[in-house]
Amino acid sequence: MKKSIWPKVWLIIGCILMVCFVVGLIYLHNDYPRVIQSYGSTPLSVYYAIHAVFFLLPSLICLTVSFVLHSGYRNK
Numbered sequence: 001m002k003k004s005i006w007p008k009v010w011l012i013i014g015c016i017l018m019v020c021f022v023v024g025l026i027y028l029h030n031d032y033p034r035v036i037q038s039y040g041s042t043p044l045s046v047y048y049a050i051h052a053v054f055f056l057l058p059s060l061i062c063l064t065v066s067f068v069l070h071s072g073y074r075n076k
Contacts, residue, residue, distance in 0.1 A: 007070040014062030021055035 028047050 004069070004073055007066045007073065010062050010066035010069065014059045014066060017055050017059035017062060021051065021059060024051050024055060 025048065028044065028051065032044050032047070
């Protein structure tokens, strides 16, 4: 039986998105005092929420799909 590569692809994509999420949070936390002067009075939590929507949710979806595909191929 031939193994599928799709679970590994979804896992790699999910891990890359998770790393982007963490690095982006660190960047936002360290760069916020300089950014606040140029963008006005937007609270940091808004930037965190936007960043989570763009990176955290897709990474969780990719990791879940990877897990489901992996367990599906393992049970066959």
